[in-house]
Amino acid sequence: MRQPITAQQIKELAVQLDPSTRLLTAADGDEYERLIARWADNAVKRAGAVSVPVSYEEVSKLVKFASDNKLDLAVRGGGHSTGGTSSTEGGLTIDLSGMRAVKVDKDSKLIVAQGGALWEDVDNAAIEKGLATVGGTVNHTGIGGLTLGGGMGWLSGLYGTVVDNLVAAKVVVADGRILSVSENENADLFWAIRGAGHNFGVAVEFTLRGYDQPNEIYAGGVVFTPDKLVPLVEGFNTRMKNSDPKGAGILIFAKPPGMPVAVVVVNVFYNGDEAAAREYFKFLFDLQPVAITAKMMPYNHLNTLLNPMATHGRRKALKAVTVTDHIDVAFVQELYNDYAQQVEKNPDMSASFLGIEIHDTTKMQSVPLEAMAFSNRGSYRPGIVGLEWTDPLMDEENRAWGRMIQAKCRQAVIDSKEFSGDTKTSLEYANYVEPGDLITDKPFGGNQQRLAILKHKYDPDVMFNKTSPITPLRAEAN
Ligand SMILES: Cc1cc2nc3c(=O)[nH]c(=O)nc-3n(C[C@H](O)[C@H](O)[C@H](O)COP(=O)(O)OP(=O)(O)OC[C@H]3O[C@@H](n4cnc5c(N)ncnc54)[C@H](O)[C@@H]3O)c2cc1C
Structure with a gap:
């Protein structure tokens, strides 16, 4: 204690x-x-x-x-x-928050950011040198928590997760030592912090691989009435059979103020020009959206686009959900109905949303599960229930609704033909899981035992214990 x-x-x-x-x-x-x-x-x-x-x-x-x-x-x-x-x-x-400096070296394409930096610090410093890296889709999130849990963003189709692009770090471990970690130095700790890092110390510095980003990008929202949901998901399923890693989308159910019903918004991204983007997402534009805000913009504007639906304050909870790679249209319609009924019944929750992230996972899945602690690399689509409300008396009830959706999604994946029964991957993305979401006892899938042994080596008294905590295991006890 x-x-x-x-x-x-x-x-x-x-x-x-x-x-x-x-x-x-x-x-x-x-x-x-x-x-x-x-x-x-x-x-x-x-x-x-x-x-x-x-x-x-x-x-x-x-x-x-x-x-x-x-x-x-x-x-x-x-x-x-x-x-x-x-x-x-x-x-x-x-x-x-006093450690947000970012240095970028154009020649080596390495981005060195302090542990308290936000993604806006990284995106802005990198693009000044013509570079970009995989980062969070809301640019006021911290690079610390997001990176240590794996990290996915708009560039994940092209370059994988944030930790796939983590080249080195400096970590203060429980006994106070400041350790440099990379493939060549303290490689076991480097393995552990790439996915389960919250459990191993304070990361005071991250070195991330950057990529040339000379062009502007196409991004923004495409809004539909709910009757378009089924053809829209069918269109995505067809598109993803022949996907381009430069393109990605987030399918969102939301109830913007003033809208009589919950709408379906697809936030699109294409790392290329508008003509190529419009061609890639033709199936969407052909469905007669009611509004289109997507347009060309400098890369560092991309991760500001979702900021208006993610402002600070009020009561909130995130719930990781997962759906099958080939999205089941009947199931997604059921999810929409659940969402629409909930925000109708409980207007205090109307700023809540449900999102499904759809990008090419080839690059992410090319990294073996054992390569690092991050173990959410299955052939399925991560999603998130973003709950928001104001009444403190509703904390438990609103969270319980989110957990019900979480459990329903998990069961649908397990019941699907696509599920292989593989327990090496973790079905839910650890960065969207909250304490008390008892959906799994192995948030790190097949990497759980190795992490427990490393926990014993680096933090035997379990001081770093707040995010997906790991119980230490003596090496000889396994
Ligand atoms: C609006 C919003 C948008 C999001 N978008 C994305 C997204 O696009 N992609 C994605 O992958 N995830 C996303 N997430 C999830 C996000 O990765 C997690 O919420 C993450 O924990 C946030 O990190 P933080 O540093 O801001 O949080 P904090 O609350 O500061 O920290 C979260 C955990 O990380 C630990 N931590 C933070 N920094 C360090 C450090 N330097 N060293 C050691 N431990 C540290 C904390 O101790 C805590 O356990 C989003 C979350 C929100 C709320």
């Missing part, structure tokens, strides 16, 4: 820290409140102390202090966890 930080420990810690590291408590008023705020209001917890280090050595001191005193430790990257995994009730928070 990890402990809250005491007033005496806060004094002792303050003496050890460099003046560049701010250490705040509730007595610091608004600045403390700003630091404990999170993307979702329900993820806020009242830390005993919040530290804001600006150097790797200071992170090391903080981690060592938390280890020595068995403190409950939270690490905050972009603060987007809806399950409160970057917050602590009474413990110590290491807030990485």
Whole structure:
């Protein structure tokens, strides 16, 4: 059981820290409140102390202090966890918002970003040098949490997951050591942080592979009335038999303010010119959408497009869902009906959405499951239920609805002809799973046991325990 930080420990810690590291408590008023705020209001917890280090050595001191005193430790990257995994009730928070620097080398095409950077920091710095990398589709999410859990984005069709493009990192492990990790240095830890990284330390630096991005891209929304859902999904199924990794879409059910019914929006992306994009998505445009916002734009505008439906504040929960690679039209219609009925019955949830990500998975699946901890590489489509509401009394009920959809999707995949019974992959994407979503006891599929052994090596006291926690296993016990 990890402990809250005491007033005496806060004094002792303050003496050890460099003046560049701010250490705040509730007595610091608004600045403390700003630091404990999170993307979702329900993820806020009242830390005993919040530290804001600006150097790797200071992170090391903080981690060592938390280890020595068995403190409950939270690490905050972009603060987007809806399950409160970057917050602590009474413990110590290491807030990485003072460490957002990004350096880009055009020749090597390497992007070196500090652990508290947001995707906007990376996208903007990279495109200045004509480069782009796989990153989050909402550019105010943290690169920390997203990368350590695997990371998927609009460029995943072309280049795979974020961790497929992680070349090296610097990680402060539980005993305070600052370890460089790559294929050549501490390779076992490098393997573990690529997918299960939240469990192994504080990643203070990431080195990501960039790619030439000389052209603008085509992206935006294409909006349909719900009667178009079936032909639209059939069109996607046909398209994906002959897919182009430059193109991707997210099929979203949403109820924008003022709309009488839930609509179907396809957010499209094509890494090329408008004519090629229109040809690739011809099946969509032929279905007479009611609105089209998609257009050509500079690459670094791409990950701002979904920001308006992902603003900070209010109560929120993410629920990972998975559907079959060939999307079952009857099932997706059932999901639409469930969604539409729920937002109709409970208008406080009308800002909620359900999304299914459709991109070419060839590149992602070309990486063996054993290559790194990330194990969500099946031949199926990841999706997300993004729940949003305002009434705190509805927290459990609204989450339960999301979990019901989650369980239904899981069962539909298991019951499908496509499911091979393979337990090496994990069906749900770990970054969309929240504590309490008891859908699986093996979030890392076939990599679970190796991770447990590495957990014993790097964090035997389980200090890093908030996102998909791993129970340590002695190597000789297996
Ligand atoms: C609006 C929105 C859009 C999203 N879009 C995508 C997407 O396009 N692709 C995708 O793959 N996922 C996406 N996600 C899921 C996202 O990957 C996770 O929510 C992720 O945890 C967010 O990271 P964060 O740093 O912002 O969160 P935080 O709440 O700060 O952290 C989440 C977890 O990561 C840990 N953590 C964060 N930074 C570090 C670090 N440097 N070192 C060690 N531990 C760290 C925290 O301790 C915590 O356990 C999205 C989520 C939201 C809310």
